[in-house]
Amino acid sequence: MNDLIEFLKHEGISADLVEEVQHYADSHAVKEELKSRIPVPHFHYYGNKIWEEALAALLCGKNLMLAGEKATGKNVLAENLAAVFGRPAWDISFHVNMDAASLIGSDTFHDGRVTFRPGPVYCCAENGGFGILDEINMARNEALAVLHSVLDFRRVIDVPGYERISVAEDTRFIATMNYNYAGTRELNEALASRFVVIQMPPLIQDDLQRLLKDQFPDLTAKYNKQFALLFLDLQKKCENGELTEKALDLRGTLDAISLMQKGIPVRDALDLGITNKIFDSYEQGLIRDVIAARLPAKLRPSEVFE
Ligand SMILES: Nc1ncnc2c1ncn2[C@@H]1O[C@H](COP(=O)(O)OP(=O)(O)O)[C@@H](O)[C@H]1O
Ligand SMILES: [Mg+2]
Incomplete structure (x- = not known):
């Protein structure tokens, strides 16, 4: 993590933003058992304007959508962001068969009893994690509808048959979306409106x-x-x-x-x-x-x- 802070300073990213994110990471503790979920990126993301926009949005408590062609570093940036904020990350890869239960969780039998087995969005929401909603536009709109209340000002998860849980304050979602990819669709407006959207530029x-x-x-x-x-x-x-x-x-x-x-x-x-x-x-x-x-x-x- 320190290595990333050094990288940001070296790149000339706004000192105020770097200081704020460093302070954030230092003052928001992570449970011991989740520390292994804090990413240790292999690559740095290059692009100062995008870095500053992304840091500002997340510091404001917003969810972020990274939209662009493939290989514009969307996943690299998402992982770098979780790392620099020092948050545990959940990678959630979207596909056409994704349904609400695989995001939120579902009932399973355990020791002869029905118990709720939390899905990645639930775990992330409960633990103040960074949820990386990868290639979100691969999924059907019906599956995505369960995310609406998680992503907007309500910040709650409704699990049918259980109590609603509220989304922990540190939780952020970073969605990625590829353009012009076979199988992708336009993201519906209801979902897009819940993110700050960054258009990822090609590398120079x-x-x-x-x-x-x-x-x-x-x-x-x-x-x-x-x-x-x-x-x-x-x-x-x-x-x-x-x-x-x-x-x-x-x-x-x-x-x-x-x-x-x-x-x-x-x-x-x-x-x-x-x-x-x-x-x-x-x-x-x-x-x-x-x-x-x-x-x-x-x-x-x-x-x-x-
Ligand atoms: N701005 C960038 N900074 C750093 N790496 C980049 C950048 N753009 C592309 N890459 C590189 O491109 C490759 C694909 O990146 P990835 O994040 O998987 O792309 P995407 O998710 O946009 O398809 C990686 O090897 C990554 O290092
Ligand atoms: Mg990707």
């Missing part, structure tokens, strides 16, 4: 190079830059409509570099991470052209790393 070159340096410190300066530029080339082609957004997969680029570390030739690794995910041969050709313009055909992994 400078941050992208820092991210690559963070994750692959042994990349040479030259290829750190070339891989960043390659990603930005693909990004530009997506914006112009020459490539579909499936081609724009930062995770795929990072995977490819990991494969290079294991000795897979550079172009082959990029095929595995990026090109092969596209099933249109014309588009595959376009992607290979973009790659070829940046990286020689026979480039060996040993030339890319120091």
